[in-house]
Amino acid sequence: GFDDSRKIDSFLGHDSLETQRHARRSNRNAAVTGVLVAGGAGFLGSHLCERLLRDNKEVLCVDNFFTGSRRNVDQLIGNPAFKLLNHDITTPLRVEAGEIYNLACPASPKHYQFDPVQTTKTNVLGAINVLDLARLLKVKVLQASTSEVYGDPHTHPQAEDYWGNVNPIGARSCYDEGKRCAETLFFDYIRQYDVPAKVVRIFNTYGPRMQPDDGRVVSNFIVQALCNQDITIYGDGGQTRSFCYVDDLIEALVRMMATPADIHGPVNIGNPVEITVRHLAELIIELTGSSSRLEFRPLPTDDPRQRQPDIAKARALLGWGPSIGLRDGLARTIAYFEDLLRSDEYGALR
Ligand code: NAD
Ligand code: UDP
Secondary structure, three states: OOOOOOOOOOOOOHHHHHHHHHHHHOOHHHOOOOEEEEOOOOHHHHHHHHHHHHOOOOEEEEEOOOOOOHHHHHHHOOOOOEEEEEOOOOOOOOOOOOEEEEOOOOOOHHHHOOOHHHHHHHHHHHHHHHHHHHHHHOOEEEEEEEHHHHEOOOOOOEOOOOOOEOOOOOOOHHHHHHHHHHHHHHHHHHHHHOOOEEEEEEOOEEOOOOOOOOOOHHHHHHHHHHOOOOEEEEOOOOOEEEOEEHHHHHHHHHHHHOOOOOOOOOEEEOOOOEEEHHHHHHHHHHHHOOOOOEEEEOOOOOOOOOOOEOOHHHHHHHOOOOOOOHHHHHHHHHHHHHHHHHOOOOOOOO
């Protein structure tokens, strides 16, 4: 695992890393088993860190806390197998790891459009930095890509061989094109440097630890419903999404990482059950017993009209499929937000 004698919160130069690799070669028992999770203090990242610790892995969580928080990983701090490093992945990283997951990137439109240039840098420079590290260490690296690479799709549902319909100069482009360029880099490092790299394309995922104010549809609607405020539907609510519960998603990430080095993807991960935004609002009102009403607001630009993953590849390659239905997953997420909104920090439900 991570060598405690080393200061992971200071950056190790190439030489010291080489020295350590040499030391490791001469001691077979010292193989690095630690897992680096970039973006590990975010919504998905914190669930992944938890899962890896449950699987008896050592975890190095790397995050710049832009949208992530210490609160997300509070329960892990103090666990000797867990380390937290405040670092921005747009600058190179030299640490030991046996595997690397790259989840670092704000995921909600509100957050990734806050500083679009930084979003592109995080996607592109971040990908280069995790790939360079994986190349140096000769370890697997998995990229959390997104269904946004399909843009506003012309095929339905979306399979991995669809090339997408993305606006290169719009408000969402920093995220969409940034993620597309990251995929390009992943496949060029595979072809050019033989890096055992993997790409999964994640479709809308929800669950506990989404931020209450991140502007995403599930968190917005649940918070609005619990506070009996109007539910803000953008457009006519006829657009669709397919929502995957976080535990299902994490299971797929772990299975993808466990595939042999020559399996690269890309693989779609999501729950193919598709629902309109309006129906989602009605379902959340029902599950919360809320008195909220629907309020219609303008549709943001380039908002995809429909989205549903074709997960045949994930089923075949990973033996994976979602197991938690929308009602069940929403009930768990609502319970989380009820607790959160009652907590000292929010107090919104008291
Ligand atoms: P999130 O915003 O909660 O997590 C992202 C994490 O990355 C945060 O902790 C943030 O502080 C960190 N981060 C951002 N920029 C960084 C940088 N430059 N250096 C280091 N850390 C940085 O989002 P999430 O929902 O957990 O998404 C995680 C990953 O999964 C993202 O890459 C996202 O694009 C991808 N994804 C998520 C979804 C979804 O529905 N949640 C869908 C598709 C893809
Ligand atoms: N949306 C909405 N009301 C909200 C937040 C989002 O109607 O308060 C819509 C949004 O326009 C989009 C869908 O819900 O059509 C999903 O939005 P989200 O930002 O969660 O994810 P993404 O657009 O990235 O799939």
